[in-house]
Amino acid sequence: MCGIFAYLNYNVNRERRHILQVLFNGLRRLEYRGYDSAGISIDDGDFSSFPRSSSDGSLSPPPLVFRQEGNIESLVKSVYQEVVATELNLEKSFTTHAGIAHTRWATHGEPAPRNSHPQTSGSGNDFLVVHNGVITNYEVLKETLVRHGFTFESETDTEVIPKLAKFVFDKANEEGDQTVTFSQVVLEVMRHLEGAYALIFKSRHYPNELIACKRGSPLLLGVKENDDVCNGSAFHDAKFLLQNSNPKELFLSSDANAIVEHTKKVLVIEDGEVVHLKEGTVSILKFNNDKGRNGGSRSARPASVQRALSTLEMEVEQINKGTYKHYMQKEIHEQPESLTTTLRGRLLRGGSWKAKTVLLGGLKDHLKTIRRSRRIVFIGCGTSYNAALAARPIMEELSGVPVTMEIASDLLDRQGLIYREDTVVFVSQSGETADTLLALEYALENGALCVGITNTVGSVIARNTHCGVHINAGCEIGVASTKAYTSQIAVMAMLALAIGADTISKQERREAIIDGLFDLPNKIREVLKLDQEMKDLAKLLIAEQSLLVFGRGYNYATALEGALKVKEVALMHSEGILAGEMKHGPLALVDENLPIVVIATRDACFSKQQSVIQQLRARKGRLIVMCSKGDAASVCPGGGCRVIEVPQVEDCLQPVVNIVPFQLLAYHLTVLRGYNVDQPRNLAKSVTTQ
DSSP states (O other): OOEEEEEEESSSSHHHHHHHHHHHHHHHHHGGGGSSEEEEESSSOOOHHHHHHTTTOOOOOEEEEEESSSSSHHHHHHHHHHHHHHHHOOOOESEEEEEEEEEOOOOSSSGGGSSSEESSSSSSOOOEEEEEEEETHHHHHHHHHHTTTTOOOOOOOTTHHHHHHHHHHHHHTTTTTTTTTTTHHHHHHHOOEEEEEEEEEETTTTOOOOEEEEEBBEEEEEEEEGGOOOOOOGGGHHHHHTTTTEEEEEEEEGGGTTTTTTTEEEEEEOOOOOEEEEEEEEEEEEOOSOTTTSSSOOOOOOOEEOOOOOEOOGGGGSSSSSOSHHHHHHHHHHHHHHHHHTTTTTEEEOOOOOOOEEOOOOTTTTTTHHOOOOEEEEEHHHHHHHHHHHHHHHHHHHHHEEEEEEEHHHHHHHOOOHHHHHHHEEEEEEEHHHHHHHHHHHHHTTTTTEEEESSSSHHHHHHHSSSSEEEOHHHHHHHOHHHHHHHHHHHHHHHHHHHHTGGGGGGHHHHHHHHHHHHHHHHHHHHHHGHHHHHHHHHHHHSEEEEEEEEEGGGGGHHHHHHHHHHHHOOEEEEEEEGGGGGGGGGGGOSSSSSEEEEEOOSTTTTHHHHHHHHHTTTTOOOEEEEETHHHHHHHSOOOSSEEEEEOOGGGGHHHHHHHHHHHHHHHHHHHOOOOOSSSOOSSOOOOOO
């Protein structure tokens, strides 16, 4: 939903220009999470030896805050304009300095500087906060703070947080507690917050200190010490590494993308933890009682904890565009490699005891329970829901267990029935989708076995489900999901194979699917050769206002996902329709002007789709037909249709192949229309609020 980032250098001499660049680059890496406004905060002076308050009661100067509507480059431009106007010295060096930054996707209040982050406690900037998530009880807190004399300037839920911090701090000082620590202030603030959040606090009362905390929203700490040259044993003990006084640079981020270019040594901050960065050390406090139903803490006694650092399994090259113009284009063309990575080590073909099989290590201890389930329930949102829908038929066929589909928000709205005997599969690229997380909490309360399918190691879904599978598609930055979708389908096909592995009657079918999985990356390479053809089609559709996509069987999901891709990025109305419902309303829209795509590749529904095509042609429909190679004459006898031929694969894997032309079409249509394909209007990559 939003991206938060912070940079703290300790005993490392850095110019203000360098600090600004680190903050700006961090935001650029997170811009896919939100890009309607942004802001940063840095110090006005060097306070490396400045105490919290001097003997005469004086206080360090207020931090500088820069906020701007628009994308990151708009912020960068405005900051440097203000630097020139105020003659701020960019060459000034800081031995120790703490800066925070934020890129926003609006939930409360329109995109505007006053609603951008960092949000402040007041004119003196005593406390500053950047926030990802939603505070659900902010209205109650706001009313209380207004009664105590606070004035609010923004429409955000976030503004209550720094003002509450100032209220807590001022109250402690009024009561004579001159030694209240930054951690104590933040812990008290957290006790009053309900909802999902990741927060970073900065305060002029605590110069060169930062505090991070989270509940439900992602947050990581990156550690770079002595240019990341440190003896190996140090990285196995977080306390040893983080509590010495060596020069170091510390990074806080919503996503590893913004950290990996600086260091691979990270700590994934867990829910309920308060991480305090002070004087080159990192201390971690955690509430004893994790959290209540609404996200607020019920514990009054936080405990100190020790954590180990882990190593990021990613390279900087993964988050760069390389030779491509856009991230979406890059990620579409990466699919042969991303699928190879998804399948690697999980498919076995050959050997004496089993000819062909699937190994999913994260599920092996739970397969018997899944096979005995009353039903399997897939839960997801958007693209992840469509991927689950594509996998539903093969899951039912191989497992013999009824499979139902749920959109996470709808399940929660109606409090749909989840039973103890159910297996519930949660599908999410990010592992932090808000509605899916709430559905997970609901399923856990009802005693179901919960399985996670996500692309993000260490995400909330990965941690809170009983078992699961990482899709290993690699970093996906384009807001419109492409390679994650195809890898999700591949993983769920393997899940179906693993669950149904004990059924002898399906052995031949399973082996055919495994062969198809092995060959899938090559088939995707083949279909990517349609790039120019899809660009030519996009030129024909550039002025159109609507597009219909008909699919059925395995490819009903393809129709939904293909239409979603077009509407997401090309900002063109498009609708995926179950072809069996054509005569129950949609047929009224058919004329010679409206472009209609019919998916008619070879599977059990092929003859039915041929009939659909004939009925649409009889009504002079403007048809674009997707078919298997060699079927052009049979699906469109006599011509008159534009035909897209794709390679044929095993029917349950055909959605992986069939979606690629739609991805290419959506990409080219967007670029030709002059829109930003990586940052579509009103959308963000990770939907971390309801």
